[in-house]
Every structure is written in structure tokens, then in C-alpha cells.
Amino acid sequence: MAIRKILTYPEKSLLQPSLKVDHIDDEIKKLVKDMGETMFDAPGVGLAAPQIGVNKKIIVYDFNAPSQGDDEKKQEFTALFNPEIIEASGSIVSEQEACLSVPDYSADVKRYERVKVRALNIDGKKLEFDADGILAIIMQHEIDHLDGVLFIDRISVLKRTMYKKKLKKKIKET
Ligand code: NI
Numbered sequence: 001m002a003i004r005k006i007l008t009y010p011e012k013s014l015l016q017p018s019l020k021v022d023h024i025d026d027e028i029k030k031l032v033k034d035m036g037e038t039m040f041d042a043p044g045v046g047l048a049a050p051q052i053g054v055n056k057k058i059i060v061y062d063f064n065a066p067s068q069g070d071d072e073k074k075q076e077f078t079a080l081f082n083p084e085i086i087e088a089s090g091s092i093v094s095e096q097e098a099c100l101s102v103p104d105y106s107a108d109v110k111r112y113e114r115v116k117v118r119a120l121n122i123d124g125k126k127l128e129f130d131a132d133g134i135l136a137i138i139m140q141h142e143i144d145h146l147d148g149v150l151f152i153d154r155i156s157v158l159k160r161t162m163y164k165k166k167l168k169k170k171i172k173e174t
Helices: 026-041 133-146 157-173
Strands: 046-048 058-062 077-089 092-099 102-111 114-120 126-132
Touching: 026 046, 026 058, 026 077, 046 133, 058 133, 077 133, 092 133, 102 133, 102 157, 114 133, 126 133
Parallel strands: none
Antiparallel strands: 046 058, 058 077, 077 114, 092 102, 114 126
16 A cells, blocks of 8 residues: 555646546556555545546545534545536535635635446446535545546636636746
């Protein structure tokens, strides 16, 4: 296992769509372990493969994310392959949504309140499940990554322009 470097905007792999995984082999399983370790190290509650420069449809998320505040929680994560949202309903604002690939910035993002997700698990088994609350937001955020979409693509043009200006200034300074 190894902690991978998390790429940040505007790195190319974050902005392009990822390819489907058609065979979950040992190499992919090793990658997934690295993703889990990298996510907990960051720390974050979700991570998509393009964030470490791998454009494959793989996400991991903190299994205990919906029950935050529990000090006893173990570091367990779930991996999903080729996840897609097949149903969505309701509307919610994810307050101060952030992303490991968009450092030092957060914003409110409009999301669906409930989603139904279809994916393959680590054993290659097809599964479908309903998600709401924090989990619904994580699913939408991470699956967006697989389409090359970041949360800053879902905020107002004005806010996005301000963010990009701030980033340019920061890049100049360093
Ligand atoms: Ni993210």
C-alpha cells in the first residue's frame, strides 16, 4: 500500500472523463487499497481515481461518513466500480462542499437529496442502493469526478471566476 499524490485543479486528469473498469484484477485491487489509504491520510470522506491521475471509473468513500462525530469509528472504506446514478429526487444544498483536488476553497452546491446508485463492488458483483444525506452528496460529488466535473463547475459563474482569480494569484506567488 502507498499514499498517492492527490492532484489539484487544473490538472488534466481531473477534467477528462474516465473509462469503465471491465476487469477487477490484482492491480486494480492494489490501486483501490492505495486510494483508501490516500483518502484517510488526506483526510477526506471520498476519493475518485482521476484525483490520483488514474482515469478509471473507481471511487472510494468512508464507510462511516454518514455517522460523523463518532470517535470510535474505524477506518473502513467502500470501493465502487463504474458507479452511476440511475434515479435522483429532491433537492438539498450541501453546505460548504469541498474537494481534496480544490484546496483552500469551499462553497454551497445544489445537489439531489436522494439518489439510487448502480455499481460493481470489489468482487465484481452488481449492486444497487439508495443514498440520502451525506452519502447522497458524496455519491454525486465522486461520480462527477468520473465525468471530469468538479464541484466548482456546479457553482455560479461569478463564484467560479472569483475562485480562478484567487488561484491564479496563488500560483503566481509560489
Ligand atoms: Ni472531490
